Amino acid sequence: MGLVLHRRYRSSSFAVTTAKAAATAVYSVVPSSSSSLPVASLLSLCRSLRSLEQIHSLIIRKGLEQHQVLLCRFLGLCSSLSAIIYAKEVFFRISSPNIIHWNTLLSASSNLSSLSSTISLFNIMRCSQIPDHYSFPCLLKSCTAHLALSVGASLHSLLHRMDLDDDLYIRTSLVDFYGKCGQVDASRKLFETMLYRNEVSWTAMIDCYFNNGDYTSARALFDEMPERNGVSWNVMIGGYVNAGDLITAREVFNMMPERNVVSFTVMIDGYAKAGDMPSARFLFEKLSTKDIFVWSVMISGYAQNCQPSHSLKLFLEMYNLEIKPDQAVLVGLMSACAQLGRVSLAKWVDSYVGKMSTYTDSPQLSSALIDMNAKCGDMARAAFLFDSMQIRDLVSYCSMMQGYSMHGSAGKSVELFDQMLKEGIIPDDIAFTVILAACGQAGLIEEGNRFFKLMKDDYSIVPSPDHYACIVDLLGRAGMLKEAYHIVRSMPIGPHAGVWGALLAACRMHSNAELAELALSRIYEIEPHNAGNFVSISNIYAAQNRWADVSQIRMLMRSKGLRKIPGCTWIYS
DNA sequence: ATAGGGTTAG
Structure with a gap:
């Protein structure tokens, strides 16, 4: 309404x-x-x-x-x-x-x-x-939100001419503004020459240091500041979380005198991003008053960590508490539904989102809807949603391309990618992962190599292990195992399990036990608990009637306490 | 009666 x-x-x-x-x-x-x-x-x-x-x-x-x-x-x-x-x-x-x-x-x-x-x-x-001095902080805040360095800088010079740049609020807004725009030195100068400071100004400066990777200065300032409030502590927790240092983040969290719901949310999000959902859940359960943010973090956390049924359960719990989901919750929910792949569920969520949402033109929501429908098998609905979008963005293109690729129409993905370039949308690393994976799946070697080259040469994107995994998959499926292995060996950064996994899958497809053994030993170093890898090689042996080797693998698995989880191979394939 | 710093999303 x-x-x-x-x-x-x-x-x-x-x-x-x-x-x-x-x-x-x-x-x-x-x-x-x-x-x-x-x-x-x-x-x-x-x-x-x-x-x-x-x-x-x-x-x-x-x-x-x-x-x-x-x-x-x-x-x-x-x-x-x-x-x-x-x-x-x-x-x-x-x-x-x-x-x-x-x-x-x-x-x-x-x-x-x-x-x-x-x-x-x-x-x-x-x-x-x-x-007057009330007019500028919100203007600067808007510049900060849009990272509009030049607009903010001209406001700054106007402030100087109006003799307003010593005001506490204005100065703090400027410190935050320059900090968020990556101008640490400007921030520091403005902070150090302040006539008065309060917790907000100190916190803005600390956050600025964290955003620019200077953890030492951030910590020093936090220790030095005369008085701290909840936000100051939360900035510290969030700073360490973003730096990937969950241990220190948790130490600060534990030391914090009166934790609020944001402190919990930041810490929980950190655990979720690091894949530690049990720790996230533990903190979530300790929280007596849960707001929409913390629900959202948990729901999308489970989705990102391939536990979509937990996302769904939490969503239903929220639903029963009559908490109105916001856009982020809906996106998280749809991401979970996409993984579950159940058409009936997707249909319900689709209509629920339609009824619930006040963000009809939101590209995020549309993309999530497209993604969910595509992954649940309703490509027609996905295409309809895509076509009815007013402005198609990178994410919606990616969802469509991935959808077509999943449905065996990689040719359409390639078409869409080129159409996207014509529309002037700049592809990022993820977009290239999507199109390279599509090419791999369909065996479009020439196109795949074209995109790989385009990515490196025209868009100056340094290939990630994911990109290499796609290329290895592309070559491997075509039976070019030697070339694939050569790519792996030539990688400037260490290959992750996915790269070796792509090679292992190719070996399985083309019954190359020798290279498979090598790949498996590398994968085992990286992810010793993944039974699927052992199953792969055991299948290769079986295909070659090497039953003794098959039983040896089985025994090896048993001795390591590995059991294959039925129906879970699709996650890695 | 009006202003500044921290949290969600492929």
Whole structure:
């Protein structure tokens, strides 16, 4: 229903008329006891766009349309309900907006609109109002979010001319802005010359050091800062998590005096990214109040770690608690469904997302939908979704290409890749992994080599072990085992299990026991607990009637305590 | 009555 209202505001030029029309309904939806409450109290109770509209009509009826303070609070509410268009419509009906009205609208715009529309709003403002120290932090925040170094830098020089660059809030915003844009030295200079600092400024600087890989300075600053709050601690935890140092992250987590839900979320996410779902789950269970973020981290964590049924279970648990899933949760859920590959489930989720979602044009959501449908076998639905996307992005192309490849139409994947290039979309490392895998699967050697070369020469992407695994697979399937082995040997970085696995699979396909043994011994060094690798070589021996070797492998497996998990080979194939 | 730092997604 949020969607319906939102659309209406988009299409009608004046939300105000809509509000007037809704005026008659106001007392029926707002509880009768509260209808006698002052409008200000209603504003603090307001949780939805619909009640906002009703309060608006009440403001009009009571002739409070130009009430300065009320307007501010109203605009603030529009902002928190993501109703930027409504906010603008109300704002431009204010007969003489003051600086606070402007700043509130500016803040709403910087949170909800593009940087360019926020900047143009700022320029309109400057025609009738001199911006003050409240105006700039949100502008800078928007620049930071868009990593717009040049826009932010020109704001900085404007601030200097206006003599506002010593303000605590503004200085902190600048420290954060330059830090996020990778300009550590600029950040440090601004931080060190600050007249006053508080926990926020210290934390912004620490985060800046972490984002730029300087863990020592981050730690030194944390130890030095006079007072810390929850965010300071969480920045430390997150910094170590991103650095891959879970041990130190956990130490900081344990030392933290009052952990909040973000501390847990950051730590849990760290465990999930490192593949340690048991530790993630342990912390998750200890958390008494779970918010949408932590649910999302767990659900997508299980999906990323190939435990889709756990994702599904958690989602249902959330569903039963009547927590409204957000976009990230839905994406995680769909990623899990894609792995489960159950058409009926995918159909349910597809329609559920359609009903649930207020993000109809979101490329992330569309891509996840495409991916899920493709992986669950409904290529027609995937193609329909793809074709109905307004703007197709890299991820949606990748989902389609992977889908076609899975359904044995790698030729279509190749077509799509070329079409994507024509549309001006820049492929990344993952896109090349997808297309190389497609070529491998279909035995398109020439195309595969073309893309591999394109990736290295035209896009300057250094091949990852995954890319090498695809190339090895490509050559191996075509029976070019020697060439494949040569590629493996020539890799500048150490091959991972997937590369050797591709070689092993090729050996199996072409019954080359000798090379298979070599590959297996390497794989065993890397992943000693994967029974599937042993099964592969045992199959090669069996194909060559080498039954003694087969039973030897079986005995070896037994002595190592390895058992093949039935039906799990597809993960590696 | 308005502003700054930390968390989710192929």
